[in-house]
Amino acid sequence: MTLCCPSLPWPAHRTGPSVTAALGWGTVSTTKPVAAVSVAALEVTPQSWPLPPALAPMALLGLLVLLALVGPVGGTCGLRPMASDHSSGGGTSVQPGAWPGIVSIQATWENGTWHMCSGVLLSSQWVLTVAHCFARGGGVSTWEVVIGTTDLTQPGPESKVRHIQRLLVHQHYVAATARNDIALVELDQPVECSDYIQLGCVPDASLRVSELKSCYIAGWDFGSGMVLQESKVHLMDTELCNSSPWYAGAVHLDNLCAGYPQGSIDTCQGDSGGPLVCKDNEADYFWLVGMSSWGRGCERARHPGIYTSTQHFYNWILLQTGLSPAERAGPAPEPVVTSAPEQPLTSSGTLMPMAFPHQILVQFRNLLQEFLQFLKDKKA
Structure with a gap:
């Protein structure tokens, strides 16, 4: 390890x-x-x-x-050393270690601790997720991040639990329209990589995401018995998703659309922040191209799942994680919930690499x- x-x-x-x-x-x-x-x-x-x-x-x-x-x-990053086969259908329970980058973000209430959203580990201390996960959660000082498990009822010895040290919500997140639905969570302590804990790969603009052929989603749907589910999906044309019989213009430039025209396979409640990954066309690793953001209903025809495009926010992620302090000796007394600052732009309007x-x-x-x-x- x-x-x-x-x-x-x-x-x-x-x-x-x-x-x-x-x-x-x-x-x-x-x-x-x-x-x-x-x-x-x-x-x-x-x-x-x-x-x-x-x-x-x-x-x-x-x-x-x-x-x-x-x-x-x-x-x-992008490795799945414990995954033997990739799902070909919908709602398939996965084996332990099959999705080593996914995490469960959990909140503690008076009636217990509950899975709220998913996320993906980007480094030893950073998790990428969606902003709307924290819209009604209040303070996150008691929230936990469970890493390295597929069964939330029996996490297993390979899993790790961390608390949230800092939460960075995108400065232009709009709850009403789900624009810029992205957030970063800094863990109170770093985690160690293993066969059950791996990092996600976020692509920059040079990768042609639309050409990736084999894509998958995963999440802890509330109806699945809290065992991680996975499904194979297709990336769909954004213009088609925005057409009048579909989402009628509600899909933004920072979104991806994935699923099937006839419905039947989709992310649902409890899957928010879950990864949309696509296998590289030439090699055996996976790109984290999206995070489950929203949809209208579950598994409805002409209403596939809408995902936050990680590629769209590549520079933002790079900037925020680059601003994180060096590895800390211990947790901070209280997490800091902030709105991330604007990105410094060059004369051409893009973030310098x-x-x-x-x-x-x-x-x-x-x-x-x-x-x-x-x-x-x-x-x-």
């Missing part, structure tokens, strides 16, 4: 541009994963190194360290490659 990456995660390395699209990876302008660039591929050996022999071992060691920093072997550490390291590696090639050409 290891501590979940305290910074923002990225998926397992695979070929193709989508791999660099995960939250926290930055905007690396390359179509190949950095980890695929090996010392052998660069033909960097003490014999071929275009430097004095005495300096070659130290230079080689430095390059190895640099490559290790830029491209860690293996991914840190986070340049350090990965982007700078990749740029340095590219410059180093060019320099080595220059020396080799000069020697030849």
Whole structure:
């Protein structure tokens, strides 16, 4: 068991541009994963190194360290190590560990502790969920986040319980229209990753979400006996969802529409904040593309589920989690419920990508490659 990456995660390395699209990876302008660039591929050996022999071992060691920093072997998000099969129908109970990123957000009242919403773990101390979950909850000082379980009646030894240290609701959330229905929860203590606890991958704008083919939803519907349910769904065209026989313009630009035209499979009460994930078309990991936000009724024809698009809020998530303090020694006395500040914009109107550490390291590696090639050409 290891501590979940305290910074923002990225998926397992695979070929193709989508791999660099995960939250926290930055905007690396390359179509190949950095980890695929090996010392052998660069033909960097003490014999071929275009430097004095005495300096070659130290230079080689430095390059190895640099490559290790830029491209860690293996991914840190979007993994489902305990999932054997993916659901093909609706309302299927899942096996323990099948959805290792999902969490249950629970409130304690006079008559007990109840599941309120779902969320997804993004790092060792941050959970992504929806804002409307907290609309009628009052103070969250007694709320709990249960991580690493599928059965809320019998969480099991693999599960962890944390309290809410801080709640960040989007500054432009509008309850009446469900615009900007997104929130971040900071846990009072970090959690450790395991086969039952993994991190979700949020895509940036470079991933073409509409082209993802295999998508799934999960949640603890109140009628399911509090055992996590999963279903396979299709991403649907937003214009179709906004047409007059469907939602008649109520779907916003920050939403995704997923389900089936005939209904039958949908998220419902108790599923709010539940993940909409889509398998990468070329690799065996999953993108967290949406969070269950709203709908009209349950499983109705021409009224599929509406989800908050995580890609739409990529910069907002990056900004808020980047502002979080370093790992804390213990819980704060009282959670802080705040409205998140505005995003700083560049002259082009978009948030500047986070340049350090990965982007700078990749740029340095590219410059180093060019320099080595220059020396080799000069020697030849």
